[in-house]
Structure formats: C-alpha cells, structure tokens
Amino acid sequence: MDWIQGFLVFLSGICALLFLFRKFFFKSKLANKKGCDHNCDCH
C-alpha cells in the first residue's frame, strides 16, 4: 500500500510543478509574442 501512496504523491507533485511552470513561464512568453505588433500607436 505504501508505495502506491508514495507514487501518488510523487505524481501530484510533478503535475503541480508542470502546471505552475506552464502557467508562469510558457504562457507569458506566448502572450508576449502576440502582444505588440499592433496598437503601439494607439496612445
């Protein structure tokens, strides 16, 4: 039983890491690419 529980903890840890990584690094880069090819002169 113990190893199943340990494995589940390991799995959720990896998922959490991946999620945060994607949220704060990957996504913001994507957004930047689109960010500024227009509307630069709207101010």
Place this chain on the structure above:
Amino acid sequence: MSKSLNIALLGNPNTGKTSLFNSLTGLSQKVGNYPGVTVEKKEGVCKLDRKTKGYFIDLPGTYSINSSSIDESIVVELLLNKNNKEYPDLALVIADVENLKRNLLLFTQVKDLGIPTILVINMADQMKRKGISLDIPILEQTLETKIALVSTRENTGLDELKKLILNYRIISNKPLVQINSIDKKYFENLENAFPGQLLYKLWLIITQDANFGAIQRTLISDISKFQTKSKSEIKRLQQKETIKRYQFINSVLKKGLQIDKASATDFRSKLDRVLIHKFWGYLIFFSILMIIFQSIFSWSEVPMDFIDNCFNYLSSVTSNNLPSGVFTDLLSQGIIPGLGGIVIFIPQIAFLFLFLSILEETGYMSRVVFLMDRGLRRFGLSGKSIIPLISGTACAIPAIMSTRNIESWKERLITILVTPFTTCSARLPVYAILIALVIPDGYFLGFSYKGLMLMFLYLIGFLMALGIAWILTTTLSIHSKSYFVIELPNYKIPLIKNVALTVWEKTKSFVEGAGKIILAISILLWILASYGPGENFNQAENIIQKKYPELAEKEIELKTNSFKLENSYVGVLGRSIEPIITPLGYDWKIGIAIITSFAAREVFVGTLATIYSVQNDDNDTIKNKMASDIRKDGKLLFNLASGTSLMIFYAFAMQCMSTLAVVKKETNSWKWPLGQLFFMTILAYFISFLTYQILS
C-alpha cells in the same frame, strides 16, 4: 440538418445591449479574450428555431464605428474582416428609445458596411410613460431595415426578434448615406484606385487606427500610400460625414418619431439635483462606500465560519476513513486546507461584486466620475480613474483594463500605475485572518475595531494611490492631449438577472483562476514541508527526546513536529530568508507565505494553512492554530505589532504576477511593471519596518 448564424450585437453604452445578450443566451455565455489584447470577449448561443442556432457575440459598447480606444477598435476590426470566421452574417444594433437619434448614428454606419442590420429598439415599455410614439412601418421603410421592439426589463419582443433574425436575408444591404458626397473628388480617386470595393469600407481603413494587419494586407498597404490628406483634413471630413448622417437621421425621425414633451417625467433631474449636489453628492458617495465596506465584513462572517468548519470536518473525515499513508496526508493536510483557504473568501468576493455591479447598473457610477473629476485631476488622474480605483477593490486586473476609456495617455498611465494600491479582494483573505488574530474586540462609536481596521486599510491604500499619482504627475514628462467626455445615462433600477450573472461569472473566474494555482502550490508546499534533508529532519524524534526527556508524550510529539517542519526543505528555505524579514516582526513561516503569495496574494492564507496543518494535525481551525503559535522570543507570533506590520506590507507590496502581466500588456513595455514591482516592494518594506518598530 442544423444551420448556424453568426450574429454581432452592437450598440451605444447604456442601451441594455448586455441585458439583451443575457436574455438571449443566459448561462450559455462564455467570457474570453480577443487574441493578443485583453479586451473581454463575450459569446453565447441561442436556439432560434428547431434547426437554427444563433452564435451571438456581444461587442464592446461604442457610440460610433470610429474607434477611440482599443475596446472600440475591436468592433471595426471584426466588421471589416470578411475572412474572420466570426464575421457576422447579420448585425443587431440596439438602441434606447429615448436616445434614438444618437443611437441611429451607429446604425447607419454599420448598415453602410453592407452587413444586413436589424434595428432593435429597447425599453419599449417606457414609450408610453415618456410620451414617445414611433411609426414603425415608416421607420422600417426609410431605414431600409426591420425593426424589433423589445423590453429587456419585461422580457418582451424576443420571439419577434428571433423571427426577424431568421429572415435576415430580406434586409437590403445598400448603404443609407452616400459617403462620396462629402468630398466628390477625393472619393472618385479612391474608387478608381480600388474598383469594386465598398467606398465606406475604404474610408474606414484610411481613417481608423485599428489593427487590420492580418485582414487584407495588400489592400491596406496600397491604401496607406493613398493617404494624401492631413490629419486635420481627415477630421474635417469626418465631421462632415457625421453632419451628413445626422441630417439623414433627422429627416427619418421627422416622419417616424413623435415626442409629447408634456408627459415626460422629471425623475432624473430631481435625483441628479441631490446625487451630484456640490455638498450632498460627496456626502452620499462616501456614505455609500462606508456602508459597502462595513457590510462586506459583517455579512460574510457567518458563511465564512461555516465554510471554515466544513473544511476542517472534511479534513478529519479524509484522514480517518482513507487508508493511512503519505497520499492521505497530502489530501488532508495539504490539498483540503489549501483549497479551504480560497473557498472561504467566496462570500466576501461575491458581496463586493454585487455592490459594484449595482453601482454600475443604476447609472450612479458615471455621476461619481463627474463628481470626482476636478479633485482627481489635481493628482494627475481623470474623473474616470475613479472607476478603476473603485473596481480595483475587486481586482486590479479588470480595473487596469477599465482605464481604456481614459482619453489622455498620461492620466491613463498614472491610473494604471497606482491602481494596484487599492485594496483588491485578494488582500481581503489576508486582512481578514490577520484582523481576526490581532485586532481586539470592542466598539468605537458603534463600529467594531475590526471593521474600522479594515476600513483604515482600504483608506491608506487609496491615499497612497493618490500620493503616488501626485508624485508621478509632477515628475513624469509626458505630453498628451487631454480631454474628457462622459455620458450621464438615465437612472435605472438594476436588473436582478444582470447583477446575478455578473456576480456568478466573476466569482467563478476568481475561484477557477486562483483555485488551480493554490491547489498546485499547496501540493508542492506540503511535499517540501513533509520531507527534509539531513540528520535534523530524519532523526527529529530522537533529538527532541534527548533534549526534553522530562516531557509527556503529547508534548514531545508537538515539539517533534515543529522541529521537523523547521528542518524540512521549506523550513530551510524559509530560515535562509529570515534575516531579511525579522526586522518586520515575521518568522520564516510568514516569509514562505510571502514568497508563495507572489503568485496571488490570497495564497498567503492557503500556505499558512498547509504549513500549520503539517505541524499540528489536530482538528482545530487554522485560525486557532495560528493564534497559539509562539515565536522564539516567547511572544505570540501574531501580535498587534507583527500583524499590523504584515497588513501594511500587503497593503503596499506589488504581490501579484497577473497584475504585472496586464500592466505589461496595457503599457506595451516592461519598464512600467518592473518599476512598479521594485518601487512598491521597497515602499512596503520600509513602511512595515517603521510600523513594527513603532508598535513593538
């Protein structure tokens, strides 16, 4: 076989466009973003008949197709791009029966783009009371369209509207106003250069500052070569065009509209006389704010306690009934308390959005803009900055987006930079738990100390925003044309449906957005707090037993747990930053919470909840666990001095990644968000330091 139609909803602000959208699509609507810009995009589906589905898109409210902000340029971008898969099969222009003339300006512009356009006249139930009578057949004939009379308030006319939508093909798509009549020669040249193109469309591409980039590149680049007129000449032509359109509209309304002025009531001016009075207006405004903040705090106390208890119960059920092991511990000590830390604030956030949407719906918010313009201008802001400053109490992200209707770039930039100082709802969880821990019970003039403290925190946030705005306006050298135009709409009783939808949608997105992050962070945190490097962590029991041989078993267990936590990965990390935060009165646990809460402020509570659950898995509430934690020097960890210093830190620090991302997007540079981050953190540290040193 089922068909689908793309239908665009357009209209002036305050015409009930969103109400109509809500009536048609209800809970099927989705709120997203337009690619690349942070303009809110609302879409929804409505079944028009057994075979046909209507895909409605609620475009930003605008007075004209000529855009003066990013939001408005979305409209012209969609309507000019036939290759867009969302290009509408037909458009609905929603008009308020009382402002028909002005509303028809947009209608003629949309119709001239060759899109089949139905005119929807809203608030038809008010016609009799206002003495307005319309000759629909004449209007339909002169405007070459179909007209639907609806009332979103009484939900009438929707079935007729659906029928008109299904028969949209019978509507002519000929232009109403001949654009070439404003400058024959210029348009003749244009027509020769681009044969076969709609003249009004060409004219819009020339005059608008919007993003047509991906639409028809060749056509656009050819046209920009053609732009021989100066800006001032173009504006003169636009004025001429507007006059031309109004002449046409006047001739239409002369035949089709009659107003009996005698039966018009004077409710509006009576209310205005009080609500924007030079003295009473301000008094009423500040009283309303006081009542809102007081009630957010007191009304949500009962549901919050209830939720807190529920999550404790859930934790204990999980740990008692699942097979024991590390994953069960992760669930009961990491995930459930972490999620509880966010769910508990749903009541407060829902109340806040409830009040804000009522202020908006009644039309009172624009009166506040009028009242505050002169005062705020002194600090380099615009009257319109009051909307971001107030809605910043919900969340800085939509608040920063709502700065778009501020016309002057300098005023807008300063508003963006100072909005994060207003107390957003993510700070509420932090304040709520700290106030409950360190502020004593008691009353002053009928207000509880706790409520007053909360009000004080809102106030210093607001005052700091003003102070920094004043410094920025005297130091930044940006020259921008400044003007200020705002419509003061008629007062309305808010529609329950609209308010409920707003509250539901905003609360949902708060829980979804923050919930996922908090879930992930609490998992990682629990793992880091439950494992540790070296002897101290693995031999914790033996070390403690040797150190305190005289203690009872229960005491030993408690001491072991906190010793273990101190030597876990998170403890080692926390203690390494402890020297920086000790002068502010915090220990390493608070330090960790400050770091994790950089993802979102409310993570602070979830983090402490997880850390304290690992340390002590009694079925006690988090609050009680925090209240009994004792610092190395023997004092309570959360005392008046350290608690207040922590609240001050959260009041001024820029603790939110998402806000930084939005500021970057809205200002198109990293300079402003990074400056904001650096400056606000230093300010927060310095003032918290002073607070702690004075109070302790």
Place this chain on the structure above:
Amino acid sequence: MIPLSQLKFGENACIESIEIDKIPLKLIEMGCLPGNFITIIQKAPFDDPLYLKVDETHLAIRKETAKFIFVKLIK
C-alpha cells in the same frame, strides 16, 4: 456669441460653431454640432466639469474643452 464655458446654469443656448481641431470626434458624434440646442444642467465645484444636455444627450465635459464650443444665447 460666447464660449460655452461662460454659459450660466440654466440658460438655453444654440451651438454656433466649434473649433474642430480642439474638439474630439467623439463629442461631435454625441451631438455637439452647430445648430443643436445646449443647456447646462449642473456645474461641479469650481465650475468644472460641466454637466450638459446637448440635443437629447446628457454628458459631462471639462471647462477647457468647453472653451472651444461657441454658443448663442436663446431668450
């Protein structure tokens, strides 16, 4: 003919001319056009901004903009 900024509370007037380069297009589209009727409904403290009724539209503008709209009093 006087600038709108000098119009007093409650007086009725008619727009004579506007200085097009100083006035935003939005204001023109909301009905600030020569020939339309205009009244001042309320002034904020220090007479700024002004709460106007132009044609059918109720709107507020700042005094600095009102200087560029010229009106004729109607008795």
